[in-house]
Amino acid sequence: MTTTDPYAGERLKRTAFYARAKELNIRDAWAAWNGYKFAEYYYDAEYEYFCVRNTCATYDICPMQKYEIKGRDAEAMLNRMVTRDVKKIGLNRVAYCVWCTDEGRMIDDGTIFKLADDRFMLTCGSPCTAWLEMSVFGFDDVTVTDVTDDIAALSLQGPTSCATLKKMGLQGIDTAKPFDILYFPFQGDTLMVSRTGFTGDLGYELWIKKDLAIEMWDELYAAGDDYGIQPFGEAATNMARLEAAFIMPAMEFNEALRTVNFEHDQTPFELSLGWLVDFKKPHFSGRSALLKEKQRGPKYTLTKLDIEGNRPAAGSYIYSSKLCTKEIGYVTSAMWSPSVKANIALAMIKTDYLEGNLWAEIYYEKELRQYSRVARCTRKTKPFWAPARARATPPPDH
């Protein structure tokens, strides 16, 4: 018997963990990411957020783009593409990177996993195939393979994450330093674990062959039962990453290759990612434009704000005075942070005005009526949330 689905090509794909995720998604709160059916939240976004901060929780990162980059010239090719020095990434280490157009505008950010001297994995939020294809051209020995569908990936984040993995039998996981990669035997295959994440807290990402995804999930959830394990979706991720002051595409930055209007994309310097741009390494794409940007100073600077009151400043303009006469920037992300107990935001502010007074004009609704207030903003230099356990090796036990 054959049934033909006329919408087959239009339907969202299911990730390797779907069989488990659908049982736990009791609100049926699905969204989409790169063509995959993907949880906005499972039960309640705030509850999931508190699990990330207080116990541990899993985030399905199967839809994230993963490219295997292999060959004698893989390192040289990547080094010319990204702004960091790939040569400095140690074996079995991960590095956060950005890559830019010729004009120094940011295309995307992502992580590079150095798996061997001639083998890397690049992950990023949205497909980058066309740019990679252009970047590979001219190098003799390098191949790029999209392995997004072959590898199941699950992020485990929160203070009890290490304890959960130990309970699962991953001996020595507590020796992993931030950005380390470790390997463990798993059902005759290999489970790769990196100490990475997008929550600013202690956390790991688990990488396994797609066929073993469910077995891995089950073992992890069995081990995590006593440690408060719970799945979390996009909404809780967005809260956690904002506390850590991590940037999101389509929030803090507009991918350069998808930007139509002039300079509606951003440079790494504007995003306060200048530390990722290494002018001492060999030539990389966008270098001369970025050098000029560095010398001239960025037009805007992504700034961490602590805003008085408790009304999130989502979508607010930033002004140089309480009278709101001179507009000097805009808020990109904002929330009331339960962990920090502060009204926090990220905002793009014209660099020339950074040192002066900053005021946010906040609009909010109360029972169908619109209100506004102008709130004083204080600049923060450190991430809002950066617990010591996120960096400690071994991490505190539970």
Add this chain to the structure above:
Amino acid sequence: MNRPKQQETNEYDSIIIGAGHNGLVCAAYLAKSGKRVLVLEAADTSGGLAASREFHPGFHASVAHSLSHFSSKVASDLKLSEYGYAATSKTLATIGLRTEKEPVVVHAGSLDGVSAADAASYQEFTRLTQRFAKLLQPFWLKTIPRIANASLSETLTMGRLGLNMRMLGKKDMREFMRIATLPARDLMDEFFDDDLLKAVLSWDGLVGSERAPRSPNGAVLALLYRMGGESRGEHRVPTGGVSGLIDALSASATALGAEIRCSSPVSRVVIDGNADGLIATGVELADGEKLAADRIISATDPQRTFLKLVGVEHLEIGFTNRIRRLRCNGYVAKLHLALNDLPEFNGLKQHDGRMIIAPDMDTMEFAFDAAKYGECPTRPVMEVLIPSVHDAALAPDGQHVLSAHVMYVPHEMQGGWTDDARDLMCERAIDTLAEYAPRIREQIIHREFLTPQDLEKDYRVTGGHWHHAEFALDQMLMMRPTYEAAQYSTPIPGLYLCGAGCHPGGDITGAAGHNAASEILR
């Protein structure tokens, strides 16, 4: 990487890669203003596609066999007449051969062998095209403005183009804007009835390009470009053949102090880096020798320059992609025949013209159709010259050389360019010739057929393309070869371009070499 630039004085101010005519012109101008110039040529003789070769004992030919618009300013600036280049040699008749009747002869503004109506239309056709060619003529010897951030002189160049267009008057200006990008076929159909005449008059808008009569995007502009010299597009064979010009250029450059070194293939441009970025500091030869200079100027084609000699690791990704997608597949093959006697063409009395074998525009179109899908055309079209009529030294006494540009022959041949494929294409070209010169086969002593791929290999020019990159709207003016490299400088300080891949384009004009030198000396 990251080494500071060498501080000691280099032996040379400028190293030019490639002793084609543009490399030589650029070298001569730079030497003329006191620069120490070294020209490095991979082949054992200078001239590139204009160099003369002995293709059979006693028989000589060059790939380029005539000149249509070599710059008279370059000739006089470099005093080429003192070195044997005669700028005043008579122009060649362009002759459309017929198998039976009298040919069509276009020469010095007159037209024979067609109806009175076509002859009358020809007057209006020449009036317009010569007017338009004159309009564009000043811009071939100027740097074309950047799209943004143009300098004052560049802005004036653009302003002058606008003014010149306006000076045409409303009627002709509108006509210019209308026909500038017309396919050759539409233009010819508007003016003429005679099929052969249409093919002959469209020839110079199409030859050397990836373009047939029905192709839009540049046939008329290419035609006007070729009409931009003082002979208004009529071709000439200079004294000593096209390589006579090369000899004069080499002699002039050498006399001005430039050094020309042949058999010295460059394997890469040496790029150094410091905190400010990359800089071109020298070249490395195939034998490992390294030579340093303040400026490296490439006369080779843009793809070869950037992708092979510089290397993508020194370039931005977007820029590399624009160089990579340059259209540079050649569609012209070269046929050289050593003949035991002067060939006899039906109805032709004189052999000193430029003979076009293309009975009508459909034949051209069908030949292109085959070639663009990687096949050999069954009926190729061609431009035939007997260079030995102009210069007896090219062949032994009483014997002759036939030189033909054969179109359309693909660079990418289905199944590859095997010896069999080359022989088949050569046979078809000779079969076609034999329709017009029935005794030709008996006269052949030796034949040589160079496909675009042979030209690529033998002359180190990407795609075997005459113009290094297709001469078409998308690759013209400030887009030639691409923005950020269209003003002879490149994204890498110290590295310049001076070849046909730059504005204004290909053919033997000297304009790119001249403009590059002006830009470098500015």
